[in-house]
Amino acid sequence: MNFLENDRRYCRTYSNLEASVQKELSFYQQKAKEWAEHEDFLLALQVNEDEYKKDGQLIECGCCYGEFAFEKMTQCSDGHLFCKECLVKYAQEAVFGSGKSELSCMESGCPCSYPVCELEKVLPENILCKYYERQAEEAVAATCADELVRCPFCNFPALLDKDMSLFSCPNPRCRKESCRKCHVQWKQHVGKTCEQVLERDEIRMRVLFEERMTAARVRKCVKCGTGLVKSEGCNRMSCRCGSFMCYLCREAITGYNHFCQHARSPGAPCRHCRKCSLWTDPTQDDERIIQEIQKEGEAELNKKCSGQGSSLFVSRLSPHPSPFLH
Incomplete structure (x- = not known):
């Protein structure tokens, strides 16, 4: 390596170098050439920029104004x-x-x-x-809006013929089969219509409350219906269709006048108005709503069911009913 790093001339006098050593030597020489060319390129850019600056010909960026x-x-x-x-x-x-x-x-x-x-x-x-x-x-x-279907468990998109009811998720991490219409797993749907599947109190109520828990975290764009999930940032959410909405009250907005403009301590409610806050922790807001919906679902099922069926349903209600929420 000392010969290679210092490019000793007499190391090249050997005509019977092993193939591995010759390969290392060629690799190093190629890398040294690339490094030298890159340094020359950076030097040329610096000299060119100095000439622009000297002649007063630097151009202003239309975005950052540098x-x-x-x-x-x-x-x-x-x-x-x-x-x-x-x-x-x-x-x-x-x-x-x-x-x-x-x-x-x-x-x-x-x-x-x-x-x-x-x-x-x-x-x-x-x-x-x-x-x-x-x-x-x-x-x-x-x-292909009519043929585009998203998995209800992982939100993975795929094309499916309009006549097909069985949706097999192509996501290798999911691979779950579900009904295209009611989104129930296909193993619970085989040989039954969507109405017959949802007639069962357990499935119907589980689907209902899981949809409510999902809706508590996912915001639907008021213009195009695209699902939006906030992980960080302010409560002024933008959609790919160009519309804006408030994360808290889910109303369509334009600028920032929708939010409270009064100075106050972080996290403290405003004493002067009832407008939405621009900055809040999305995790705390959503978890509180989801826990309330979960408790409501458990109480509702306890009224209609008893025994093992009720316990099974309650255990399947979780704060994160779908991988799509993460």
């Missing part, structure tokens, strides 16, 4: 310039967030998008792959 050399900028189809770092952050929020995956121009009022060549040149591989994945998912959802 000044950069032209080589560090990217542009939309209409020519609006932004720094590459802003585009990476914008794309990361778009593809991993709950909003639209479409990367439209960050310039206000510009309807253009970013060319694919610009995205492939700027975005890291993981963000670019997720962007293509989201684009394909939204295209399928838009064109």
